[in-house]
Structure formats: C-alpha cells, structure tokens
Amino acid sequence: MAGSLNPPMIKIENLVKAFGAKRAVDGVSFAVERGEVLGFLGPNGAGKSTTMRMITGFIPPSSGRVSVGGHDVSEAPLQAKRLIGYLPEAAPSYPDMTVHGFLSFAAELRGLDGDARKRAVQRAVERCFLSSVLHQSIDTLSKGYKHRTCLAQALIHDPEVLILDEPTDGLDPNQKHEVRNLIRELGRTKAVVFSTHILEEVDAACTRAIIIDRGRIVANGTPAELKAMSATAGAVMLHAQGASAEKLAALGKVEALDGAFRVYPRDKGAAGDLARAVVELAGREGWKLEMLRTEEGQLDEVFRRITLPDTVRKK
Amino acid sequence: MSSALHAIRTIAKRELLSYFTSPVAYVFLVIFLLLTGFLTFTAGAFFERGEAGLNAFFAWHPWVYLVLVPAVGMRLWAEERRAGTLELLLTMPITAWQAILGKFLACWVFLAIALALTFPVVITVNVLGEPDNGTIFAGYLGSLFLAGAYLAITCMTSAMTRNQVIAFILSVVICLFLILAGFSPVTDLMLRWASPALVDTVAAFSVVAHFDGFQKGVVDTRDLFFFLSVIGFALFATNVLLRNR
Numbered sequence: 378m379a380g381s382l383n384p385p386m387i388k389i390e391n392l393v394k395a396f397g398a399k400r401a402v403d404g405v406s407f408a409v410e411r412g413e414v415l416g417f418l419g420p421n422g423a424g425k426s427t428t429m430r431m432i433t434g435f436i437p438p439s440s441g442r443v444s445v446g447g448h449d450v451s452e453a454p455l456q457a458k459r460l461i462g463y464l465p466e467a468a469p470s471y472p473d474m475t476v477h478g479f480l481s482f483a484a485e486l487r488g489l490d491g492d493a494r495k496r497a498v499q500r501a502v503e504r505c506f507l508s509s510v511l512h513q514s515i516d517t518l519s520k521g522y523k524h525r526t527c528l529a530q531a532l533i534h535d536p537e538v539l540i541l542d543e544p545t546d547g548l549d550p551n552q553k554h555e556v557r558n559l560i561r562e563l564g565r566t567k568a569v570v571f572s573t574h575i576l577e578e579v580d581a582a583c584t585r586a587i588i589i590d591r592g593r594i595v596a597n598g599t600p601a602e603l604k605a606m607s608a609t610a611g612a613v614m615l616h617a618q619g620a621s622a623e624k625l626a627a628l629g630k631v632e633a634l635d636g637a638f639r640v641y642p643r644d645k646g647a648a649g650d651l652a653r654a655v656v657e658l659a660g661r662e663g664w665k666l667e668m669l670r671t672e673e674g675q676l677d678e679v680f681r682r683i684t685l686p687d688t689v690r691k692k
Numbered sequence: 693m694s695s696a697l698h699a700i701r702t703i704a705k706r707e708l709l710s711y712f713t714s715p716v717a718y719v720f721l722v723i724f725l726l727l728t729g730f731l732t733f734t735a736g737a738f739f740e741r742g743e744a745g746l747n748a749f750f751a752w753h754p755w756v757y758l759v760l761v762p763a764v765g766m767r768l769w770a771e772e773r774r775a776g777t778l779e780l781l782l783t784m785p786i787t788a789w790q791a792i793l794g795k796f797l798a799c800w801v802f803l804a805i806a807l808a809l810t811f812p813v814v815i816t817v818n819v820l821g822e823p824d825n826g827t828i829f830a831g832y833l834g835s836l837f838l839a840g841a842y843l844a845i846t847c848m849t850s851a852m853t854r855n856q857v858i859a860f861i862l863s864v865v866i867c868l869f870l871i872l873a874g875f876s877p878v879t880d881l882m883l884r885w886a887s888p889a890l891v892d893t894v895a896a897f898s899v900v901a902h903f904d905g906f907q908k909g910v911v912d913t914r915d916l917f918f919f920l921s922v923i924g925f926a927l928f929a930t931n932v933l934l935r936n937r
C-alpha cells in the first residue's frame with residue numbers, strides 16, 4: 378500500500394460516542410491513506426455524521442482516538458484542523474454574506490492573506506463553478522449553489538484531508554456528476570472521506586467503501602469486493618431462443634425471469650468459467666443467444682442484506 | 693499569538709459587518725437614540741432640573757439596556773447553532789475562545805457606536821451650561837461597561853439554546869436581577885426578613901450600585917473590577933456551554 382511507512386492521513390481507533398444510553402458510534406476503527414477516496418455508507422442514523430464530526434473535532438469522542446496527519450484531534454486540535462477541509466451535512470453558510478465575502482472569510486480564518494487569499498478564492502470558485510453568482514448574497518441562491526458554496530469553503534486552503542458529509546445531497550444529476558468527478562480528481566492526491574446513501578456514487582467515485590450500521594462497521598472493502606458479497610455475484614444471466622431451464626440446471630441452480638434465465642454457479646470458480654460453459658451448452662443445443670452477461674453483484678442488495686432499515690429499528 | 697489576534701479580528705469584522713448588512717443595526721440605533729432621548733428630556737425632566745450634567749441621561753441606561761442589549765446579543769450563538777454555522781466555525785483552525793471574543797467584541801463595538809451617537813446630548817448640555825466633562829466621560833465609560841456586562845450575559849444565554857427568544861428572555865431575567873438586587877425599593881423590602889449582611893451581599897451584585905460611581909464622575913477600580921469580572925465570568929460560561937453542547 379502506498380505510504381505504508383508513514384502513518385495514514387486519517388487514523389481512527391475504537392471510536393465511541395454515546396449520547397446518554399444510546400451509542401451512536403460504537404467502536405469504529407479505520408484508516409485512510411493519501412490517494413484514497415473512502416465512501417461512507419449506511420442507513421440514516423447509522424452514525425456517519427457523528428463519526429465525521431469527531432474526525433473534524435466538532436464533538437469530542439466518548440472514548441477512542443482520532444488522528445489526522447499524525448496529530449491527535451483531541452490533543453492538538455489546531456494542527457489537525459489545519460489539514461482538514463470539512464463540508465458539514467446541511468452545508469451551512471452565512472445567508473447575509475455574498476459568495477465572495479463568505480469564501481474570503483473562510484480563507485482569512487485559514488490564515489490566508491493578500492494575494493494568497495485572492496488566488497485561493499478564485500481557485501475554489503472555479504472548481505465549484507460559482508463564478509456566475511460570486512457577488513450574490515447567499516440567501517438568494519438555489520440549494521445547489523448554496524451547497525457548492527459550502528463545498529468551495531472546504532476546498533479553500535487546498536487541504537490534505539477532505540471530510541464531506543453528503544456532498545451530492547440536493548444537487549441535480551449534472552451537478553452530482555461534476556461533484557463526483559471533482560471528488561475522484563481530489564482523491565488522487567488527498568485523503569477523502571465522503572458519506573452518501575446513493576450507492577451508485579460508491580462505484581463512481583470511491584476506491585474503498587465502509588458500510589456502517591447502528592454505530593458499527595459491517596463491511597469494509599473495495600466496491601468490487603462489496604459487490605461480490607451479493608447473492609447474484611458471479612451468476613450468468615442469459616436470454617436465448619430455445620433455451621430451457623432443464624438443460625441449464627446441469628450447470629447450476631436456475632432462476633427463470635420473464636423469458637430470461639439466471640444461472641448461479643455451484644462454486645465460486647474463476648470468473649468466466651460459468652459463462653463459457655453456458656456458451657458451449659447453447660452451441661450444442663443450437664440456442665440462439667441474444668444476451669449473456671456475468672453479474673457483478675448489486676451493492677443495494679448487499680446494503681439491504683447487511684443493514685437493518687430504520688423503519689424496522691423504530692419499533 | 694498574532695494568529696490568535698488575526699482570528700479574533702476576522703471573526704469580529706464579519707460579525708460587525710453582518711449587523712450593517714441587515715436592518716438589525718439601523719432599527720436598533722434608531723430605537724436606542726429615540727428611547728434615550730425621550731426618557732432624558734421628558735421622563736427625566738432634563739430641562740426642569742436646571743443641572744449642567746447628564747444624570748437624567750445616564751440614570752435610564754440600566755433600564756434601556758435591559759431590553760435592547762439582549763435584543764442585539766440574543767442571536768450571537770443561538771443563530772449560529774440554528775443555522776449550523778457553529779459547526780463550520782468550530783472546525784476552523786481557531787479556538788472557541790477566539791470565536792467567543794471575536795463575536796463579543798464586535799457586538800460591544802456596535803453598542804459603543806450606538807452610545808457614541810448620543811453625542812448631541814453632550815453638546816446640548818455644554819451649550820446650555822458649564823458641565824464637568826470629566827464626569828460626563830466617566831458616565832460614558834460606566835455606561836459602556838454596563839452594556840458590556842449585559843452583553844456578556846446575553847452571550848452566555850445565547851450559547852445555551854438555538855432559540856433566540858429563549859436566549860432573550862433568560863438574559864432579560866438575569867439582567868433584571870442584577871438591577872433589582874441593588875434597587876432601593878427591593879433592598880428595603882428584603883431588609884424586613886433578611887439580615888443586613890445578606891442584603892448587602894446581594895446588593896453588591898447590583899449593576900446600579902456599581903454604575904452610580906461612574907455617574908458621579910468617580911472611576912473606582914472596584915467598580916471596574918466588578919464589571920470586568922461579570923464579563924469574564926459570563927464569557928467563561930459561554931466557553932463551557934459551547935464545548936459541552
């Protein structure tokens with residue numbers, strides 16, 4: 378792993394946050410290296426925002442440790458905070474300020490002055506596509522612009538570590554796409570953690586994902602590894618004239634779906650083995666193949682299986 | 693150290709500018725000036741007194757500030773909490789103390805501006821007679837510290853809640869206590885059942901008693917110490933409240 382000699386940019390050990398009797402975060406540990414984009418998934422109320430608030434030093438942990446760039450967030454908060462750019466969940470900003478005024482204020486608090494501040498504001502404005510609203514007051518902006526203004530604030534000092542709590546929330550599909558590209562690009566040189574409950578974003582932007590449920594990590598891996606946990610992963614889906622379930626049953630368990638068939642492998646063999654076997658069978662039997670693909674597995678299926686929906690939890 | 697001052701100045705500048713980009717500042721200034729003017733010249737019987745001094749003006753300050761200072765200060769932290777900008781502010785590389793001092797000083801400067809705009813009353817009294825301008829200056833100094841004490845208390849109550857109305861009511865109640873503790877009708881009433889020592893102790897917390905000296909032109913270090921310790925204590929409490937939110 379890159380940079381394994383140095384401590385990871387973000388290191389979390391056994392983090393716990395208790396609100397009264399409820400443990401919102403219950404023993405979470407993980408590390409994020411530079412060059413990684415970590416997707417933080419989980420149902421509402423799973424402890425995503427609470428964990429992020431502890432990383433950024435907004436709330437103190439009940440127990441456990443967080444270090445950012447080697448600085449313990451509880452013991453050396455200012456050194457740690459200097460390295461972090463943070464987009465809080467609701468993307469707050471001061472409504473009476475203009476976009477430019479707000480970003481200048483953030484840059485000034487980050488210790489940037491004079492030309493450095495001007496350049497920082499300009500770069501953040503370009504990255505977040507804000508130049509058309511630069512001198513408008515924030516309360517006149519649409520939700521998407523407000524959101525991007527707060528995102529620009531997080532990027533203003535070109536931080537080493539980015540903590541983004543639902544960065545694509547409230548954006549339209551084009552804006553979502555832009556923000557995902559931005560996250561992926563930033564992730565090449567920085568350590569990025571972002572939370573989302575849009576599963577396709579994990580595929581689009583993450584190098585690794587963690588699924589958290591009721592304050593505990595329930596899965597941690599690359600998007601491909603997580604998808605491989607799905608029940609349909611490795612199954613072959615085919616649509617062919619003349620195909621019959623009885624013949625396919627020789628290869629594995631068969632599921633008939635609306636004219637198509639899904640064949641599950643008996644054992645998880647090398648990728649493609651089952652697909653080749655199905656093609657050979659089709660050739661021998663003279664079926665006319667119209668569609669054939671090996672399923673990667675579906676994240677939402679994995680997500681549903683390993684997390685408990687909050688509609689159940691409330692009861 | 694210089695980075696601490698830089699942070700305090702940055703916060704204070706933003707806060708002070710925000711008053712003037714909304715109607716809050718102008719509404720406050722107009723009401724403050726009208727109210728002090730009205731109370732001084734009519735209810736305070738400024739002209740009928742025939743005195744070349746501003747006692748009729750300063751005597752009302754504890755009461756005018758009672759309502760107006762909590763009205764300006766109630767949003768200080770409650771609004772940051774409600775809007776979620778508190779999260780932004782406290783995850784910046786600054787300490788909570790720097791944010792507290794920055795916001796407090798901005799609001800105090802604003803109150804000082806309001807107070808400075810009462811200068812016509814000083815001109816009036818100088819035109820009509822020959823007042824002791826040293827006494828007037830002491831009165832202004834005392835009034836500024838009085839406003840600072842109320843403001844620090846409002847700062848504290850504002851840090852308790854995200855609701856500005858609750859912050860307002862709590863600070864009015866606390867400030868009212870600080871007035872009434874030394875208000876003679878109240879102390880006389882208390883003397884009926886409490887020992888004089890207890891009454892004196894309670895009265896020592898009164899802003900009115902400590903403000904009196906300033907009005908007479910006496911800048912007593914004990915009075916200054918009283919106001920500064922109220923401010924210090926309330927801001928310290930603000931820090932504790934913000935950290936244990």
